[in-house]
Amino acid sequence: VQDGELAERLRQRGYRMTAQRQLVLDAVRRLDHAGPDDILADVSRREQGVNLSTIYRTLEVLEEIGLVAHTHLGHGSPAYHSTALPAHLHLVCRRCDRVTEAPTELAAGFVATLAAEHGFETDVRHLTVFGDCENCKEDR
Amino acid sequence: VQDGELAERLRQRGYRMTAQRQLVLDAVRRLDHAGPDDILADVSRREQGVNLSTIYRTLEVLEEIGLVAHTHLGHGSPAYHSTALPAHLHLVCRRCDRVTEAPTELAAGFVATLAAEHGFETDVRHLTVFGDCENCKEDR
């Protein structure tokens, strides 16, 4: 995905191309699982004066046009990532707070079951599993 | 679970039995998937003057002694429920925000896979799935 695609997608929905939007998209792509704060920090390293509220508003737009998505990794802020990356599950350890990524295929059967039994169409990108990771489960 | 059990569990860990703790536990059991606000409202209906910060502190204690647990249902506040109830999954529709409950057995295979391939021990009670529910998926 290149600069051009951002501009095009924005225009298609009546939005305008701005430097801030490019900076935020770049930051989301560079950092992975970053929250609004992290993104502001990254953006600020490249251009001064960008405001946090712009980050929030921009993430909302980028999500709407389908270039980024977010998950809730438990604690505070949401974690944003580029939709250009292959989808993956998040395994969050409640003890050490580490986040492991896993291929979405692991959930294929589960997702199919939810569709069959509840007519529920799962957003796998947004699937976060909480529990104890390999290292921590032994400490119990 | 009865009043007596709360007092006993509290004492076992060096905590004290108080009217507020009973009220909060009762509220969590009565309401399901309630956030701190809802719980305060319920408690206040029975006894005046209880403070929100007490709700937070009490929920923390009740969770520690294993009588309540919480999940994140997406939006704002966490949702608390009694651990006396049978565990269930939460299916949250991103469009209409409705929460459907589903038996944890549906995730049994998925959970087993995560254990086998990643050594990850899933907390099924905390498993929330986001997506489009039966009614909303057709609107796309």
Next chain:
DNA sequence: GTTTCTGCAAAATGTTTGCAACCGA
């Protein structure tokens, strides 16, 4: 030239903390 965007400041949420008074054991 219009309309959208942005920065700024303030407001709205949601949660935590310090502290003196209170209460349970």
Next chain:
DNA sequence: TCGGTTGCAAACATTTTGCAGAAAC
């Protein structure tokens, strides 16, 4: 009595909003 617990107020953290000026097209 002693130490855990609570109410209150203030502090925090995060996200949202109103608005005037700046920027996009």
